[in-house]
Amino acid sequence: MAYHTLRQEYMQMPPVTRAYTTACVLTTIAVQLDVVSPFQLYFNPLLILKQFQIWRVLTTFLFFGNIGFNFLFNMIFTYRYCRMLEEGSFRSRTADFVMMFLFGATSMIIWAFFINLLFLGQALTIMLVYIWSRRNPYVRMNFFGVLNFQAPYLPWVLLGFSILLGNTPWIDLMGIIVGHCYYYLEDVLPLYGDNVKVLKTPQFLKHLLDPVPEEEHVPPPEYRPGGFNWGNEPDAPPPEVQHDN
Template sequence: MHGAEAEPSAKMAYQTFRQEYLQVPPVTRAYTTACVLTTAAVQLELITPFQLYFNPELIFKHFQVWRLITNYLFFGPVGFNFLFNMIFLYRYCRMLEEGSFRGRTADFVFMFLFGGLLMTIFGLFVNLVFLGQAFTIMLVYVWSRRNPYVRMNFFGLLIFQAPFLPWVLMGFSLLLGNSIIVDLLGIAVGHIYFFLEDVFPNQPGGGRLLRTPSVLKAIFDTPEDDPNYNPLPEERPGGFAWGEGQRLGG
């Protein structure tokens, strides 16, 4: 009897999860899923981190080109650091995609490609083997600069405006004993993108230097929005004790 009752409830739970999962915008869904599956594969010992990490010699001399992508997908073994990064990656990637990039999937993909390329070039000169955490900081930086009037609440200890969030996260990394090179790299790449996309085009004599290739627009942009789209409210950028926020005056 109990088994018969458990089966429908399990089916309903699966359907609810599937519905929620499909409501996540496509780029955020694809990237976070790839990160979780990569970590699961390492935990199950199907692959090892040595097959994933960023190594210019193996990439360019031995043509192991998959490392250009896989080094962005592994955030370490399952634990506090992994969960912390996944939460921030999911929240801020989704809010960017549903906020300033709403209806502009091709532009969002182009930001991923531009940021990844720039980070890979910088990665040649710094001793980092996985760049996913720096990529997350880049997303946080771009979101924070585009939402300057949102107040953040970090662990209930600090209250500040959104543009300070990347620097607060860098300080938190320092307290945990992590290298701040990761955070600085993410901040630097995020600032370059923000400057070229949001600042320079509005300067006297400035112009738009970053243009999304038409092939990306043909692939990713759809003529109309999905009516079932369920965006996260951008007024609550953290959603957790270490990242809650609200707009000033809201």
């Protein structure tokens, strides 16, 4: 029964959230079982450019460390805010959601070429949290039952918590900066730039990921009962009234 419930819950997850969290968990399990080593996964520009180890561009976002508090903490936040974004402001817009991931990952990879950062998954999680928090500014948050604040402060609270745990602030700061760049380009700039969008999702992604809406079938005139105007034709002029002379 528990297995059936867990499987049902898993299958109800939106596709991008399910794919990303599954990849993160499987990568961590593979490391725990010594199937792969973290040294094969971390971001290394020299190995990527000189030895063409292109997979590191992807795996740097999938490994959150060995199974423990830090891993569980990051997985909970990744799952929660990724799902809320996909089911909220990106509902029925899977292609746009994937485009957001691509924008974030590409920006972080470019940044990582200049800053010595090995794994970028936590930065991607903070980016998701930041975008969600800016799109839900009036939601009240509670952090471990101690702090009460509104959603836009959540990324900064997580940054402070990460520093308290002894982690470098650069990873969280990267997620905040990239998240703000996306939020500005997608949500703020169109309001002041005559609705001009800088980030445009390629059509092939939309055709691949977004379902085609079913066209409403309107029966031909001879099958339309009651002479009701179905909305696809202009109103017919009223019939002429003949007057007896």
